[in-house]
Amino acid sequence: MTRCSSCRGLILAVAMATTGHVALAQGRIAAPPGGAGTVTLTRVDYDRLLELATKTPVSPNVAPVAAVLNRAEITVRIDAALARATVRIDGETYRAGIIKVPLVKGATLIDARLADRALPMTAEGDTHVALLAGPAQFSAILELGAPITITPGRAAFTLPVPPAGSTTAIFDVPGDQTDVHLSSGLILARTSANGRTRVEATLVPGAATQVWWGTRDSAATTVTREARLITEVKTLVTIGDADLRLFTLLDVTVVQGTPQQIDVRIPAGYEVSSVTGASLDRTETRDDVVTLFLTAPALRRYHFLIGLDRQNAGGFFKLETGFVSVQGAQRETGEVAVAGTGTLQVSGPEPAGLRRIDVRELDATLASTARQSMLAAYRYQRTTEAPPVLKLDVTRFPDAAVLAAIAERAVATTLVTTEGRALTEIVLTLRNHAQPFMKVALPEGATILSVEVGGSPAKPVTGADGSRVPLLRPGFRPAGTYSVSFVYIHGGTPFLTKGDMRMALPRMDVPVGILEWEVFIPDRFRVDRFDGTALPASLVERAVGISGGTGYGLGVGSGVGAGVGGSYDASRPMSPGQLGGRVVDSQGQPIPGATVVVESGGTRQTAVTDATGHYVVSGVPTGSTIVSSALSGFTTIRRSLEFDQRPRQVDFVMTPGGIAESVTVMSDAPVVGERPGSEMNGQPMAKSQPAQRPENEVSVNVQNLQRRASGVLPVRMDVPKAGTSNRFIRPLVVDEETSVSFRYRRR
Numbered sequence: 001m002t003r004c005s006s007c008r009g010l011i012l013a014v015a016m017a018t019t020g021h022v023a024l025a026q027g028r029i030a031a032p033p034g035g036a037g038t039v040t041l042t043r044v045d046y047d048r049l050l051e052l053a054t055k056t057p058v059s060p061n062v063a064p065v066a067a068v069l070n071r072a073e074i075t076v077r078i079d080a081a082l083a084r085a086t087v088r089i090d091g092e093t094y095r096a097g098i099i100k101v102p103l104v105k106g107a108t109l110i111d112a113r114l115a116d117r118a119l120p121m122t123a124e125g126d127t128h129v130a131l132l133a134g135p136a137q138f139s140a141i142l143e144l145g146a147p148i149t150i151t152p153g154r155a156a157f158t159l160p161v162p163p164a165g166s167t168t169a170i171f172d173v174p175g176d177q178t179d180v181h182l183s184s185g186l187i188l189a190r191t192s193a194n195g196r197t198r199v200e201a202t203l204v205p206g207a208a209t210q211v212w213w214g215t216r217d218s219a220a221t222t223v224t225r226e227a228r229l230i231t232e233v234k235t236l237v238t239i240g241d242a243d244l245r246l247f248t249l250l251d252v253t254v255v256q257g258t259p260q261q262i263d264v265r266i267p268a269g270y271e272v273s274s275v276t277g278a279s280l281d282r283t284e285t286r287d288d289v290v291t292l293f294l295t296a297p298a299l300r301r302y303h304f305l306i307g308l309d310r311q312n313a314g315g316f317f318k319l320e321t322g323f324v325s326v327q328g329a330q331r332e333t334g335e336v337a338v339a340g341t342g343t344l345q346v347s348g349p350e351p352a353g354l355r356r357i358d359v360r361e362l363d364a365t366l367a368s369t370a371r372q373s374m375l376a377a378y379r380y381q382r383t384t385e386a387p388p389v390l391k392l393d394v395t396r397f398p399d400a401a402v403l404a405a406i407a408e409r410a411v412a413t414t415l416v417t418t419e420g421r422a423l424t425e426i427v428l429t430l431r432n433h434a435q436p437f438m439k440v441a442l443p444e445g446a447t448i449l450s451v452e453v454g455g456s457p458a459k460p461v462t463g464a465d466g467s468r469v470p471l472l473r474p475g476f477r478p479a480g481t482y483s484v485s486f487v488y489i490h491g492g493t494p495f496l497t498k499g500d501m502r503m504a505l506p507r508m509d510v511p512v513g514i515l516e517w518e519v520f521i522p523d524r525f526r527v528d529r530f531d532g533t534a535l536p537a538s539l540v541e542r543a544v545g546i547s548g549g550t551g552y553g554l555g556v557g558s559g560v561g562a563g564v565g566g567s568y569d570a571s572r573p574m575s576p577g578q579l580g581g582r583v584v585d586s587q588g589q590p591i592p593g594a595t596v597v598v599e600s601g602g603t604r605q606t607a608v609t610d611a612t613g614h615y616v617v618s619g620v621p622t623g624s625t626i627v628s629s630a631l632s633g634f635t636t637i638r639r640s641l642e643f644d645q646r647p648r649q650v651d652f653v654m655t656p657g658g659i660a661e662s663v664t665v666m667s668d669a670p671v672v673g674e675r676p677g678s679e680m681n682g683q684p685m686a687k688s689q690p691a692q693r694p695e696n697e698v699s700v701n702v703q704n705l706q707r708r709a710s711g712v713l714p715v716r717m718d719v720p721k722a723g724t725s726n727r728f729i730r731p732l733v734v735d736e737e738t739s740v741s742f743r744y745r746r747r
Contacts (some may be wrong), residue, residue: 030222073168228259239339353380362374426506455595525745534740594613
């Protein structure tokens, strides 16, 4: 049986202690003997034996690694078809004895030295390993060789790199101003002398680096061919307040040869602000020529973007500018777009060599670079050494004051009872810049019942010259459209058996782009002979070629179908940055007057659906977006989506519900694209009558007003449940009364 070292030490200690006790016992009375095989010890000796038995030996301090490579310095010289590299490696071994130290991997080793003697080496796979004694510092010198691969216009080789802490390299390449490239690492300096180029670089330790450079005489069979180019120059001329900028999209096609660089001539007086391109290595500017050095000479097509700046005077001045051109191009064509900041007018005869075109004929890529409205466009083909010169007379007009607030659209709904009382709701899609209140001049005897601004209740202010509705200003809400609505009651003249009646809407000091008015008459009366300042909707619909249920989309100064911020023409595509759609009920009928809120990137924009249920919001930021649709009496719906500036259609199908009910979904609404016809019940609308709904069919606007008025009227008023809806339209209402008169008779 094998005994452990601690057991042997314990037995030895016991024996020594036994001997000592026997000697001590000779001078004193002996302790009574114990049983066979026992030893009697004092408590002190016993504790000391236990301490010695439990003590563990201390292990020697061993280095965590056997050796490290501190630094590597590489010098490479290229001659003929061979790259010869001298590698100096400084390192240190930390353990005693002979240690294996990996130096380089995948290399062709010519020689290895350690100071003044040969370095013992061995190969393990494709790795060269040195045998070094330690612990000590060492400095090894390796001679490596690598073959050069030569292709037309290019020479290359692969350099193995030691896994040292830092690695620097110097490449000596034949040729003056040779363009050397590395697959990994960073070039620090380039110098040329005596027909050779010297490049200093730092490399990635342990990673083999491919080195290549351009050459015109790589092989004896290579025939140098002259480079022939075809170029397209697309230029955007931007007239600023005090400068003139040229942004040039340069498209170069190589039809012959392998160019190493492209020389671009810039017009006089300009400074180069930027040059970019996927195949651009670097640029050099000398006088009025910018040299573009290429990273891939074998490509057949190149694209570059060049920016130029020049100081210019404001006001009225004569614009004269040349354009970028490529030296030696066999054929060069170009397009020119002129744009400017502020209000400008350009005039002048057609310049020589330039043919004026419509701005819609411009290349889509060039048109997309413009950030301002384009004023003129030209096309040319260069036939001389220099490109044509553009000469224009430019007049800058001062900026005019803008409206403090404008209502792009207003929807009015009026319920008339047999007693002559009228309950009216007006919903405006408003864009406000600086106006704190909207002044409302109500008809005599009318009273405002409720006000909502941006979907929240508000309190009107009554003054000596009329009522005022508070507005949201840009300081409290991001720029954009939002809804403002108010409901008022007016006690009029009771209906008789027959007679004439006149109704009017209040005057508002905010210009309205398009006003839509729906008057709901009880079904016991028949009305005709309409007159007043508003036009029957059927006349407008037939004039623009749309039906009564599709909406109008009239914007201020835009004409039919050009609405902005809330009005929406389903036949025209949306622009980038716009989000729109349609709000309908469960039966597929449009819901006008619904408030759609778009929240994205910390901004909140509001739009109100038109008579067809359509809406559109412009300038929506990129990112996570929440779109909600709300209307009193319907369930609020919220949708979450990722907006990426592509036009997005988000539709809503709303169902009746409580005021506090809401539904949140995580997907887009289906596309609803139906458009009703231009006939009503199979019969064309009469020209002299407003657009009417069938009897007993109540519009969504009327239903919303009935729900909103329910329970909040200060006096008793019987709201009609059925009747005839008559619709009117009036464009561009500026602080004036809108009225409608008609003749009625009892059925």
